[in-house]
Amino acid sequence: MNVSNLTLNYEDREEPVLRDISFSVNEKETVLLLGASGSGKSTLTHCLTGLYPRELEGSMEGRVIFHDKPVADALPGAVSRSIGIVFQDPETQFCMLTVEDEVAFGLENLQVDPEVMEESIDAVLRDVGLQEKKKAKITYLSGGEKQKLALACILVMNPTMIILDEPTANLDPVATEAFVSLLEKLKRTTEVSFFxxxxxxxxxxxxxDRVLMLGRDGRIFYDGPLRGGLQQYAGDLKSEGISMPRVSELALQAGVVGSSIPLTMEELKGRFPIISGDRHKGEGKESLLGAEHVSWKSVLRDVDVSVEKGSFTAVVGPNGSGKTTLCRLLAGITAPSSGEIWHPFGKKERFSHVGYVFQNPEHQFLTDSVWEEVAYSSADHAQVKRMLEWCGLTNHADLHPFRLSQGQKRRLSVATMLVNDQDVLFLDEPTFGQDAASTEHLMKLLEDKHRSGTTIVMITHDMELVDVYATRVIAMKEGQIAYSGDPEELWEEDVEALHLKRPLRVQLESEAYVPQ
Amino acid sequence: MYLNEMNPSVKALTILGLVLVLALLFDPITPLLFTVSVIIITFLFGTFRKKHYLLYLLPFTIFAFGMLWTTIAFADVPKNPGDTVNLIGWEVPREDLLVALSLSFRVLAFATLSLLFMFTTNMVEFLLSLMQQLRLPPKLAYGILAGYRFLPMLKTEFGQIQAAHRVRGLGQESRWKRYRRFAVPLLAGAIRKAERTAVAMESKGFTGSRERTFYRNLSIRKKDWLFPAGMSLLLGVILFLSIHFGYFSWYQGQL
Amino acid sequence: MKNWKLKEIVVMSVLSVVFAVVYLAFLPVGKVLVGFFGPIGYDFIFGIWFIVSIIAAYIIRKPGAAFLSETIAATVEVLLGNAVGPMLIISGMIQGLGAEAGFALTRYRRYDLWTLMFAGMMAGVFSFAWGYFQSGFAALAGGYVLLMFISRVLSGALIAGVGGKALSDALAKTGVLSSFALGKEKRKKHAA
Known part of the structure; x- marks a missing residue:
């Protein structure tokens, strides 16, 4: 594939989304395109598959050549016969009800003889490890399984190139690892190139093999091996919304980069000094609210837990272990099947003391503009203004909340929940699928509120965040509390059994203790 | 079982035909006999969760009974007020009772036919068959299928929006305003997802052209004609019986 | 179907599925009204059962949108369990045809409030004509039937026409319709 001088303008935006982009992807090569959310990554995907300019509201210049033919000349759907895409959202890639029908869908489009279909379907499901699920309904698959299925649907059509558009953004760390190692296996055993x-x-x-770095201005500012890019642009990456590998970031912070920037644990080992144990311990000892013998359907079983006043509590655990259910019960959104939730707030004004930021912030929006959204809960003009300034949305006050970026939506949601100085704020995976810059912005806001006394309860998969911010941690497993207490002590437990990973700092410290 | 395996298009057209004929009739006996036979046929020749079937049938039955009572209670002045029937200690004009029974059994006959189809038909096979036998354009058929998949997702989404709104302290507003606040996030989310699904389908090489092969080939076999033949025969026999016993009449617009 | 984009079809189908559920949810409301006012109760809110054809046509603006969306919604409603059964699919098709006729009369060129209200009224007219033969309004007194007819047509204009437009416009504000006919029109107006 060869892309030359691609520039793309949307009708409703003044600045071009992509500017003068040229690159190529060779056979059997894996190219990683890095860029902040909203930097035009998905737009580029649409150009590569020929969806643009066909369905574009705007103008596009430049050429996308695949196997010596311009992509734009092909019929809709025809390009996809050699370029496959796995999209970000696992929920919206399918049109059939069962796994085998979905895989067959692509073959049918290629007009493959039905006689040989079953054989191909079995083979590809074996390749991605879904052979047991052949007859299963897609709705009942987990997020990770859905992404594997999406991959299977594409593999079965024998593409020469596969585009993966943030394929793991909606997966938890365990599923992400499984998905990437599946891709690594495919890279070894097939001839496909990956983008x-x-x-x-x-x-x-x-x-x-190679990375492209896409800047916020729509230009590609680096094309080459990963290590070189990190070395050259280490200082700019954060403002471009690109996150470095965490190992590299740590090494930079500690000033142990040396001649070549480390990318993996192995490379960092031995160079790293032990970080001093300046960790905040659980300061609050007084319990604010909690659960006593609480069960909910078959999801939670006889749970006893309390949230301490003024704490920053992280709720961790594998998907399906009951994290969201626990938080909803504690917040009073759902009523327990049995047991009791205790809290100091009156029944009627409970939600003026408790805030809850849902996984999809859009669900909480009620009005047609950012300003009204915050004002809905508080009539005080000055307070609304202060809130918008605090979360950096003053310039977007007139925009419809749905038109904000993912990160801005999250922040608006936090603002609406804190406008009345609520005592407790629950957040359901607030950093999921967000780029480095918006994660940092959000965490700063939360840290700020935490300092001024708000109790924060946050569901997360990100152990680095737990390590940096949490003063307490609740780990869940199969509907029960597996651990509750100081984060520092959690790392000494058997965290693998809880599908957790120790944060890098802890990993490095334990490495340092091993006599070599 | 036969009903589950037969061609869905033939099944649907047969049922539609039966419904149209039943709609023209108005007497209590024909739909009653027909309803009973359809239930028996469904149980004999279909595989499905029996408990679910009964759970679905129950509201229809309640609805039919409710209709029975209200029709009797609010009926016009009958032509022969003297001709009454004693119904559990309630003197009811015979004419009114017949009208009420006819209406209720009609509803039940429609409902049982609809349930027969619902419980023995796989939605995907139905759409595949509509494409393969009745020439429905694939673009439309797969588009519908993709939309139909959204149903469980919409249900979860609905619950989430409900919970999310509770936290925002909603409640003092008019009903219409509340509906709107619900509808916008629900529909906006659904439309965005629908668009993504369409892009994903095209990325798997779907062009909407009729030139495609089918993993599951549905054809009309000889034994598929058994159902329309059998059901017409059944209706014929029942009609004959009700004419024979003098109950039969055409539908003349009774309410 | 040739000039329809796949995403338009999927969106229409999703709208139909959503409104199939809404249609079912409004049946008990109708029943309560019937309890108060007699058979005319349904006619007051009958417009709600035309709304998807107005919304789909207003958003997508292609011939067939009104008819197809209403037909799919009715079919899904039956599959979800509506007591009327397969007959409802035919009623749905006729209502859809009514709305479709309204748009066809403008040659699919105008989609302002009046057109939408007119299409809602046409759906009411068609559905009433069908109901007259099928559900036996003939047995009711002439004046009462006329009143039923007027309320159904008005309900079509107000609930389906005005309501459908308001809901679609609110959706357009969120930006999710930007690649559909309605969203494009809004953008042009905005730019002008």
Whole structure:
């Protein structure tokens, strides 16, 4: 594939989304495109598959050539016969009800003889490890399984190139690892080239041959091996919304980069000094609210837990372990099947003391503008203004909340929940699928509120965040509390059994203790 | 079982035909006999969760009974007020009772036919068959299928929006305003997802052209004609019986 | 179907599925009204059962949108369990045809409030004509039937026409319709 001088303008935006982009992807190569959310990554995908300019409201210049033919000349759907795409959202890639029908759908489009279909379907499901699920309904698959299925649907059509558009953004760390290692296996055993679009580098380090870095201005500012890019642009990456591998970031912070920037634990080992144990311990000892013998359907079983006043509590655990259910019960959104939730707030004004930021912030929006959204809960003009300034949305006050970026939506949601100085704020995976810059912005806001006394309860998969911010941690497993207490002590437990990973700092410290 | 395996298009057209004929009739006996036979046929020749079937049938039955009572209670002045029937200690004009029974059994006959189809038909096979036998354009058929998949997702989404709104302290507003606040996030989310699904389908090489092969080939076999033949025969016999016993009449617009 | 984009079809189908559920949810409301006012109760809110054809046509603006969306919604409603059964699919098709006729009369060129209200009224007219033969309004007194007819047509104009437009416009504000006919029109107006 060859892209030359691609520039793309949307009708409703003044600045071009992509500017003068040229690059190529060779056979059997894995190229990683890095860029902040909103930097035009998905737009580029649409150009590569020929969806643009066909369905574009705007103008596009430049050429996309695939196997010596311009992509734009092909019929809709025809390009896809050699370029496959796995999209970000696992929910919206399918049109059939069962796994085998979905895989067959692509073959049918290629007009493959039905006689040989079953054989191909079985083979590809075996390749991605879904052979047991052949007859299963897609709705009942987990997020990770859905992404594997999406991959299977594409593999079965024998493409020469696969585009992966943030394929792991909606997966938890365990599923992400499984998905990437599946891709690594495919890279070894097939002839396919991969074009991965991501803002989170970490899982992809070992399989990438080359990276492209896409800036916020729509230009590609780096094309080459990963290490070179990091070395050259280390200072700019954060403002471009690209996150470095965490190992590299740590090494930079500690000033142990040396001649070549480390990318993996192995490379960092031995160079790293032990970080002093300046960790905040659980300061609050007084319990604010909690659960006593609480059960909910078959999801939670006889849970006893309390949240301490003024704490920053992280709720962790594998998907399906009951994290969201626990938080909803504690917040009073759902009523327990049995047991009791105790809290100091009156029944009627409970939600003026408790805030809850949902996984999809859009669900909470009620009005047609950002300003009204905050004002809905508080009539005080000055307070609304202060809130918008605080979360950096003053310039967007007149915009419809749905038109904000993912990160801005999250912040608006936090603002609406804190406008009345609520005592407790629950957040359901607030940093999921967001780029480095918006994660940092959000965490700063939360840290700020935490300092001024707000109790924060946050569901997360990100152990680095737990390590930096949490003063307490609740780990869940199969509907029960597996651990509750100081984060520092959690790392000494058997965290693998809880599908957790120790944060890098802790990993490095334990490495340092091993006599070599 | 036969009903599950037969061609869905033939099944649907047969049922539609039966419904149209039943709609023209108005007497209590024909739909009653027909309803009972359809339930028996469904149980004999279909595989499905029996408990679910009964759970679905129950509201229809309640609806039919409710209709029975209200029709009797609010009926016009009958032509022969003297001709009454004693119904559990309630003197009811015979004419009114017949009208009420006819209406209720009609509803039940429609409902049982609809349930027969619902419980023995796989939605995907139905759409595949509409494409393969009745020439429905694939673009439309797969588009519908993709939309139909959204149903469980919409249900979860609905619950989430409900919970999310509770936290925002919603409640003092008019009903219409509340509906709107619900509808916008729900529909906006659904439309965005629908668009993504369409892009994903095209990225798997779907062009909407009729030139495609089918993993599951549905054809009309000889034994598929058994159902329309059998059901017409059944209706014929029942009609004959009700004419024979003098109950039969055409539908003349009774309410 | 040739000039329809796949995403338009999927969106229409999703709208139909959503409104199939809404249609079902409004049946008990109708029943309560019937309890108060007699058979005319349904006619007051009958417009709600035309709304998807107005919304789909207003958003997508292609011939067939009104008819197809209403037909799919009715079919899904039956599959979800409506007591009327397969007959409802035919009623749905006729209502859809009514709305479709309204748009066809403008040659699919105008989509202002008046057209939408007119299409809602046409749906009411068609559905009433069908109901007259099928559900036996003939047995009711002439004046009462006329009143039923007027309320159904008005309900079509107000609930389906005005309501459908308001809902679609609110959706357009969120930006999700930007690649559909309605969203494009809004953008042009905005730019002008």
């Amino acid at each position: 991965v679009i991501e803002h989170d580098l970490d899982p992809w380090v070992s399989m990438t």
